[in-house]
Amino acid sequence: MRKNTKIPVAIGIIAAILLFAASFSLYYLRNDSGGQLLWNADEAYLFMTVARRGVRLSYLEYRTVLKEWLNAPAFPTNQRVFLSVIRVTPSGIERHVGKVVGETADIPDFFTPIRQTIYANCQGTPCKWVGDHFENATPAEQKELDGINHLASDIDMSMNGWSKRGVGAVAGDSQFSIEIGKQLTLKVRQGNVYRSSSDSATVDLYRVGQPPQQLWHVNGQPRRVSKREYEQALSTAETL
Numbered sequence: 001m002r003k004n005t006k007i008p009v010a011i012g013i014i015a016a017i018l019l020f021a022a023s024f025s026l027y028y029l030r031n032d033s034g035g036q037l038l039w040n041a042d043e044a045y046l047f048m049t050v051a052r053r054g055v056r057l058s059y060l061e062y063r064t065v066l067k068e069w070l071n072a073p074a075f076p077t078n079q080r081v082f083l084s085v086i087r088v089t090p091s092g093i094e095r096h097v098g099k100v101v102g103e104t105a106d107i108p109d110f111f112t113p114i115r116q117t118i119y120a121n122c123q124g125t126p127c128k129w130v131g132d133h134f135e136n137a138t139p140a141e142q143k144e145l146d147g148i149n150h151l152a153s154d155i156d157m158s159m160n161g162w163s164k165r166g167v168g169a170v171a172g173d174s175q176f177s178i179e180i181g182k183q184l185t186l187k188v189r190q191g192n193v194y195r196s197s198s199d200s201a202t203v204d205l206y207r208v209g210q211p212p213q214q215l216w217h218v219n220g221q222p223r224r225v226s227k228r229e230y231e232q233a234l235s236t237a238e239t240l
Contacts, residue, residue: 027230028055033200033218034168035084036111037188038118039178040161044186045118045129046086046203047098048167049107050218054078054234080234083107085129086215088205090181093215096132108134110151113162121148167201167216169193183208186215198222 035048056077083098099107108120108127118129119137126137126145137145145151152159155166165176169191177187185206191199198220205213225233 025227026057027225027227028057028222029053029225029230029233030055030198030222031200031218031220032198033220034166036155036164037167037178037186037203038111038113038162038164039180039186040113040163042089042181044088044178044180045111046084046088046167046216047108047111048084048086048216049104050082050084051104052080052082052233054230056230078234079103081107084216088180088184088186088215090183093205094132098129098134110148110153111164112145112150112152112159113164114160119145119151121151124148126151167203169199169201187212191220196220 030053031050032053033048033050035046038045038047054077079102081099081101081104083100085094085096085098087094087096101107106123108122110119110121112119119141120127120129120134122134122136126142126148127134128137128141136142152164155164157164163178165188167188167190171193173192174190175188177185179185187204187206189202189204191201193199200218200220201216202214203216205215207213
């Protein structure tokens, strides 16, 4: 090969490598979670939000972007937010997907138990949990609640025979237990941000005479996945 042709050939090879690197995608997922536990003497509800954030990077991008994203949630390429609702009673456990939205701001909050109904704020409108989903409160209920003005924004409180506490990541080691009737105990170990920014809370159910059962834990560690896993994870509430 003549010397004067070597440079164009080398440039062509480098351009091909860069083009391949720019088009080759890497896929990463990260789950961030938190929520609230409501309970009385007979039952308990876990309202837990999972923000599943996905980042799709070209091979050229990943070295500069990935390191930062692994240590703190960045602006994701894609995001889905799931609200999981778990009801615990002496007779059994119910699990439901309460909402699937694009932003955490669209998830119900201000959970407020009144008598046997749990009300919430659904984007500025009073709503209520009706067994397997949220629906808008009736006009009479909205009047009683004065819109969302009478909904409880505090996370840790007691009212109307119910108690409420936050479940998520805190600064330090923290855990607490609650009893439901005489046979059930829920033990909550909060995530510890000092241990890891991705440390997630764990909720275990203890029944008299039976081994403990894990009700809630989300893997918060960022992880690389295939394109198929990436697309599936952002369309379903099943945690990975």
